[in-house]
Amino acid sequence: AQSVTQLDSHVSVSEGTPVLLRCNYSSSYSPSLFWYVQHPNKGLQLLLKYTSAATLVKGINGFEAEFKKSETSFHLTKPSAHMSDAAEYFCVVSRFGTGKLIFGQGTTLQVKP
Amino acid sequence: EAGVAQSPRYKIIEKRQSVAFWCNPISGHATLYWYQQILGQGPKLLIQFQNNGVVDDSQLPKDRFSAERLKGVDSTLKIQPAKLEDSAVYLCASMPLATPYEQYFGPGTRLTVT
Numbered sequence: 001a002q003s004v005t006q007l008d009s010h011v012s013v014s015e016g017t018p019v020l021l022r023c024n025y026s027s028s029y030s031p032s033l034f035w036y037v038q039h040p041n042k043g044l045q046l047l048l049k050y051t052s053a054a055t056l057v058k059g060i061n062g063f064e065a066e067f068k069k070s071e072t073s074f075h076l077t078k079p080s081a082h083m084s085d086a087a088e089y090f091c092v093v094s095r096f097g098t099g100k101l102i103f104g105q106g107t108t109l110q111v112k113p
Numbered sequence: 114e115a116g117v118a119q120s121p122r123y124k125i126i127e128k129r130q131s132v133a134f135w136c137n138p139i140s141g142h143a144t145l146y147w148y149q150q151i152l153g154q155g156p157k158l159l160i161q162f163q164n165n166g167v168v169d170d171s172q173l174p175k176d177r178f179s180a181e182r183l184k185g186v187d188s189t190l191k192i193q194p195a196k197l198e199d200s201a202v203y204l205c206a207s208m209p210l211a212t213p214y215e216q217y218f219g220p221g222t223r224l225t226v227t
Contacts, residue, residue, distance in 0.1 A: 032214055043117065044156070044204070044218040051214060090155050099144055099213050100169065103155030 002027045004093045004104035012110040019063075019078040021107045023091030026072065033074045034092040034101070035065055044090070050074065051096060061085070086111045115139065117219035119205050125225045131193035134222045138186070138207030144168075146216065147180055147190050148204040156204055162188065195226045 007022040025031055035047040048059025055067040065076045074091060091104040118137040126132050138145050144163050148156035159178065161169040164185035173180065177196070182188040192199055202223050206216040 043220045097213050099208055106155050
């Protein structure tokens with residue numbers, strides 16, 4: 001069985017400060033892990049993915065995430081938040097090759113000027 | 114490259130009525146998904162197609178929901194009769210066989226059942 005827990009339902013940061021969105025996973029198999037972003041009234045967009053290659057994964061818009069097997073975590077970070085980063089973020093786990101995604105509950109990122 | 118198209122974008126119906134949603138995936142994408150996203154939650158898979166065959170419909174409430182993907186391209190999702198708890202955003206996604214992990218999502222259809 002697979003599951004994802006996003007540890008914060010809401011995160012608020014000031015523009016220009018670092019962003020940390022936390023995600024823990026549970027998987028009976030070697031997992032593939034993803035972060036998706038959802039802006040209001042727009043479709044979900046893939047930010048980055050981990051599929052058993054390098055454990056530090058770089059994505060779009062300056063985001064990155066590190067796969068830590070010992071901690072079963074896949075936290076999303078960005079050094080400096082921008083107003084346009086305000087959105088809903090989903091951590092997602094999958095069994096590689098199945099194409100089946102299991103979403104976390106989501107974290108709302110608020111960026112204050 | 115055109116993205117995943119969905120229509121309508123919004124729909125309001127009364128309980129016990131029926132409703133249908135349409136999805137046009139990205140050209141050439143063999144796999145198509147329907148998800149239900151209830152407010153405040155992550156998307157939940159309803160059904161997965163590969164070409165015109167069903168791969169997984171284990172979480173589809175088959176007493177009221179149905180879906181088809183004729184000719185392996187467009188797909189429709191139907192609810193009949195609708196219940197209040199069906200109020201949600203219905204997302205369609207497609208995925209190419211070459212990259213069996215990256216799904217491309219449409220903008221969704223927001224359904225309100227009153």
